[in-house]
Amino acid sequence: MTTTENNLGNSTYEPLEDKDLAFGIPTKKRIFSLKDTAAIFICLSCSAVSLLSIYHQGISLYLGEANQLIIVGFLLSIMAICTNRQIALASLYYEAMHEKPTLQSFDALLRRNYMGSNIKLKVRIILLFLAALPIELSIGYKKFVNGSTISRIGGSNGKFGLIAAPGDQKTGLGFTLISDVYGPFWKSPGFPKTYGYNLLTASNTTSAILDGPFPDYVQHIQSTIATEEWVAITTDVNATVTQSHSLSEEERSDKTFWQNTYTAYLQYRFPKAWNTKDMLDGQNIGLMLSENMFNMSQAFIGIWNTTQNETFESTTERVFTSRRRCRGTWNITSTSITLSSAAILESEETALQRTNQSLIQNNLLEISNLFYLLIGEYNWRSNPRISNLRVNMAPALVNAMIWARVVSMDGPLDNISADPEAVQQEWLDSTSYTKASDEISTEKKRRTLRRHPVLGVVLVVNPFLTVVAIILKVAWYKAPVSDGFNTVAILASLHGKDASILSGAGLSGELQKPIGIGFRTESCKGASELVRVFLHEPGYSTRLSRGQVYG
Known part of the structure; x- marks a missing residue:
């Protein structure tokens, strides 16, 4: 068994001798992913359909108010899924790259849980915004009932x-x-x-x-x-x-x-x-x-x-x-x-x-x-x-x-x-x-539904926020997290000794105080670089390089 020393000089890990037991899939950090393209396409398409259902005279006259309410409500729900995901990911990128992140804040962003303990105020505000946005938009478009279309x-x-x-x-x-x-x-x-x-x-x-x-x-x-x-x-x-x-x-x-x-x-x-x-x-x-x-x-x-x-x-x-x-x-x-x-x-x-x-x-x-x-x-x-x-x-x-x-x-x-x-x-x-x-x-x-300019704004909020979030992700693409970042990524990258810090939280999922989290890259056989997670590590994390494969 070989031992590799990390760039901090005082911690080691033991890579698996049997590669058949390593199920992780290494990948490159992409600036712009297919999921980003899909999110923009879905949001813009849903927004366009909802706008047509209201502002196109023929379509509006054909549908009527009841069908418009159903269609717009359904499309807003789809757009909300895309928007919430992209904003949460952009927040993860920012936390990993520009802040001193905590494990609780990462967990809250991954689970969209603003009720947890020891969450940063900034992260909690973002999560509350993500929870309130679909509700506000759902209420907002219903205020424009009792309009009419004339032919x-x-x-x-x-x-x-x-x-x-x-x-x-x-x-x-x-x-x-x-x-x-x-x-x-x-x-x-x-x-x-x-x-x-x-x-x-x-x-x-x-x-x-x-x-x-x-x-x-x-x-x-x-x-x-x-x-x-x-x-x-x-x-x-x-x-x-x-x-x-x-x-x-x-x-x-x-x-x-x-x-x-x-x-x-x-x-x-x-x-x-x-x-x-x-x-x-x-x-x-x-x-x-x-x-x-x-x-x-x-x-x-x-x-x-x-x-x-x-x-x-x-x-x-x-x-x-x-x-x-x-x-x-x-x-x-x-x-x-x-x-x-x-x-x-x-x-x-x-x-x-x-x-x-x-x-x-x-x-x-x-x-x-x-x-x-x-x-x-x-x-x-x-x-x-x-x-x-x-x-x-x-x-x-x-x-x-x-x-x-x-x-x-x-x-x-x-x-x-x-x-x-x-x-x-x-x-x-x-x-x-x-x-x-x-x-x-x-x-x-x-x-x-009444053709009011404010209603048009309501229907383009989600695409606008989705595009802004993706642009921010592109700007922060060197962050040591990707769109696939989840609990598996944390467990795969966790330094062995740091797992003991989490002892006692196996059932409750709660920790007594904020736990800092840091990301470091290390060389390893079979993969150009490994992304490692260290708990209780102050300071900023390592930034990733474009074109490099990470595991």
Whole structure:
């Protein structure tokens, strides 16, 4: 048996006489390994696929949000495996080359165990980062849900008109329709804002109720919609618009003005055009509408309190109603339809000159007599939630009254007359009309992850860190460890006498204090150099040479 003295001069080892019992495989230290190439390729590929699944319009629309979440989560998990391994190896290289490493720190990096004892603070921070990174990225990408992907598609001709929402047809005198259209606004008033099927509050003085798509057209679109999809249709339609025209202080105090107004409204007793009601405790409501029995274009609506020296004249709101052109966008899902955006396209003056207004100006609707008590039902002055918002509720309420009554009496689908011919043809032309496909913008939308720049950053973090870690490994390639460094490498290189230092830790794996670890190279028969591990060795380790075989 031969004995070889190491370069420290005071320790020896005895190489095996029988080479058949030595199962270690010597190798050269490679600057860049196939595993490094594979890690970069896998990370970049996974990142590219995840980015395409979100930022490519066609792929995003095809997958939908649920499938995107599954794919991105799976790819992030794969990238995390590559990234964690490369960062841990880069940390091993750094520890072996530039620090005074300890056995516990090496063991922690190999096992990704940040809970062990006697681990360097720097190493523990790295391990905590590796544990937290996949969790943070997993949480991060889920914050970008509820986005949408839009694709313009070819539509078909569609019929629009002055109708109630699908399912609300043939409801009677109009009370239900008023509640349906005005109720959402009453619960959450604001402007500019859309509500339900067809209500737009364009400003604090103007409200519009748009003509909507017919039920059979909506059902045709719904039959083409899959899960997580909806279709947006945009087109120009007619609308019933009510606008407030404020009374000046001079008009409110002008007795002649009011005398003429009352005379005009009171000369027709059937149907009653001016209705008031004492609601107790001094609260009064009043509605004047239909100054010549048929004309519903002008109305006065008021709520006043006699205990506060208020009168109808001092509190009333004057509004005018007309039919105007509007543009609306409806979002249609497989089970619902809502007005998502709208705009009034023309002024009241233009509409009065261009459009036949006889539907409102020459129609016996009995609105005041039927609906005036609804002012008490929707008393915005006695409701602190409403009054504190300073939102003008009157235009939308008068608009809802007129619209609901016209729909129930003269609408193309909803009128209560047994004879459809009872509705004048000149009104049908403006309350029921077909829009050509090229007049309707049709877009299919699907719920997807939002295309936010931060989401892109989340998806490239792993490839970036992987590449940085590999670059650092290349810079530290002379470190006396390789990508295959593990427990076997430590045992194969351990100096015989140093094993006794670890006595007592066979089951617990714990040591009483940090144990330094050093690497030295020694010459040996059968291999150009041997890498040896010495415990309790202070100082820096030997650096390896490129092209040299080590065992």
